[in-house]
Amino acid sequence: MLKVIGGFFLGLIVIGVLAYTYAGSLMFREIESPFGVEETVARIQQNIQNTGNGWALSGLRNPGKAVQNDGGNVLPVMMVEACSTKYSAPILKDDAVRFLSILMPCKVSVYKKNDGKTYIGMMNAGLMGKMFGPMVGEVMGHVAEDQAKFVQFDASKPAPEMIKGMPGAATGAAGGAAAGGC
Amino acid sequence: MAAEKIYVFKRFERFWHWSQALLIICMLITGFEVHGSYSLFGFEHAVSYHTVLAWSLVTLWVFAIFWHLTTGEWKQYIPTTDKVVAMMRFYSVGIFKGEPHPYRPTKLKKHNPLQRIAYLGVLLFIGPLLWLTGWFYLFYGDWAVWGVNGFLSLEWVAFFHTVGAFMMLTFLIAHLYLTTTGHTPTAHIKAMVTGWEEVD
């Protein structure tokens, strides 16, 4: 009996350790980019504008700039922010899951690491969505599908120009609904 | 079975043993990180912990050497050939057949002949090897001033330091195994905590 209980608890510990170790990598995804930081950002921005489904750019954040203003340095990191009211509206309407607004807008992070290569960091929207009921699960599933398109690059096309600032309202590229940069 | 108890390990000796054990285990953990075997605390922290531990161990050793010299306990480490063969036979064969231990510790001779040789080896070889190479490792920046720049290379100093570490680790594993070979698995360990060894 002691052995059974002992084994049970040992199993619990093992699972705990595994979960602790891998949970982070399940929630988020990191892929290597074949391009430099600026070009990766520009191509993702272009992809977002071409994805449809109401997606529009809502910002380009550069947290490194704040560090520089404080007199420090970090390797470049830029966050491409995108938004689609088609997906945000249902979640924002539901009191039970409105807190998920902290995940908005949808972000794709582009950064350089010490190996000199550029990486793309994204949230695993599909998996995360499943934790908050069927409605969110479905919406986030669509977001995940679109997100995958954001990082599909066609290297044969020339590098587009990086779009700075908050272009969502200005360009209104993919659907006027996004104007205002949700 | 009427167990007789003798007081083998004095208070300082026990303190020395356990604090040394702790320090050495920590040094092994941090040392192998500095070596590059894994990362745990991060290189920078591993180095600074390792250095602090090293100085702590040096301090402990200074006290221990003083204690051994003033109490005459150093004689416990004089090697002897008495019963060595019987001992080796016991650990390789007899122990698995439940034969009695051929050595009976006393207050004056608390270490069996194999222990004497092993501990003396640690004290006279592994220890000094680690101290010496560790010293040069730590004071790499002063080699030029000391004039040893020409015939020392950091690579070899590090290599022998690591060799010492592996020997210490080997000793530790063997030592841990043998502590469980008393008449009960924890008998020796208890003795090292309380100082009292049960002798049957």
Add this chain to the structure above:
Amino acid sequence: MPARPKIILSVAAITAMLTALVAFALPAKPEAAPAPQAVATPKKQSDSTADHSKFKELQKNFKTGPEVTEACLICHTEAAKQVQHTKHWTWESKDPKTGQVRGKKNIINNYCTAVLSNEKDCMACHAGYGWKDSSFDFSVQKNVDCLVCHDNTGTYRKLPGDAGHPVYKRREFPPKSGKFVEAVDLKKAAQSIGMPSRTNCGACHFFGGGANGAKHGDMDSSLQHPGKYLDVHMNEKGLNFFCTECHATKSHEVSGSRYNTSAAMTGPAHIRGKADASPAACQSCHGDKPHPQKDALLNQHTDKLACQTCHIPEFARNDIGTEMSWDWSKATIMGPDGKRMVRKDSAGRRAFDSQKGAWVWESHVIPEYRWFNGTSTYKVIGDKIDPTRTVQLSVVGGGPNDPESRIWPTKVHRGKQPYDVENNYLTVQHTGGEDATALWHNYDWQKAIGTGMKAANLPYSGKFAFVETELTWPITHMVAPKEDALSCAQCHNKNGRLKDIQGVYMPARDGKHSSKKEG
């Protein structure tokens, strides 16, 4: 996700007692130093005893640069002679160790390649007037350009095409760009004379290679008004050093040339007091044991590492970036309409130009590290090459067993440029200008190389091809705040910054193969 350390950590939790002891031994974190208060000295007050605007020699409406110089020389009788001994004038430098004669005049690089036959353009950055071809007389004193370094109005401009003369007449530049460059008010410039500011040095050194930041990577216009993050010494709100603070100058000889780098200075700080030591080296102010006693371990690194290696973790730490490669083989490719085509990269930097080829730029560049003893050997015009392999246009000297060598951060600029297939040397090409053989005007390599090689007095077989080249330069500017220096594990790591550096044992990097061969 680094899984292994976490597992190890979990296991280690069992030995909590041990870790607790180690944690106890943790040395106290050094107290955060109070941030230096911003000293409001953006502009340096002149403490000169002479106000040049009051000199009667300068109350003149100068028509040309040489006229101004003649006025300067009335008082500063030795100035021109001094300048004429410097690289800023000769564009030539002889290596005291190897005897090789280098300098901008003689080398071939993989940016604009070579000066010969292109003097009219290149000499916009010559401290002189009128060097338009090999007939230039280097002994004429009035042709020394005092203003380019000493004008303090910030309005003095020299443009390509004028062989070093300033802009005398308002003109459109670049041609057909709609932008105009005003004529320089030479009288005002002459009366503003002062010590060289960052603007003076930067006018050439920030824009080398034909674009902001293109060439050096550790020098670009961001150093005009740098923040602390970019350069602790030049920080406008802090020390606010001008270039001349480190590049201390004597008799117009500016110290600290890349051609003879002081790569491994030893001994304590002497702050300019030691005549034979390079004032521009970090050690001249910081000594070779610059870290406080609590960080004594760091001082042990100075026998192998240059200061720059840890303290310039990346260069081009801004949006300007620097050029990483220049592919000349793409030049003369015209747009679909048969006309010159120009394209920019995602960050708005030049990426392609039918005149010049294709470029790749990068910001926040992680340096490549090399052993370096301060002596580089350059490819000079006419040097033989082996076209079957990448041609090293500069070979940084030294190695692990040389006590004069340190591991340095470098910028490696990669390129593709033409060479003479039969004679096996890199070609000189006539690129700039409006004449019948200029590459940027006619898009004809054969004509451009023909003219270039004639100017270089070298036979040309008539056959050329493109060869890959590398130019390696040490990095020394844009020193980051100490908090941003490389941390231990960035090198003490199997895949760290120095993973390719041979001949030095590094704990944690070399652990698994501790008995492998010594370099």
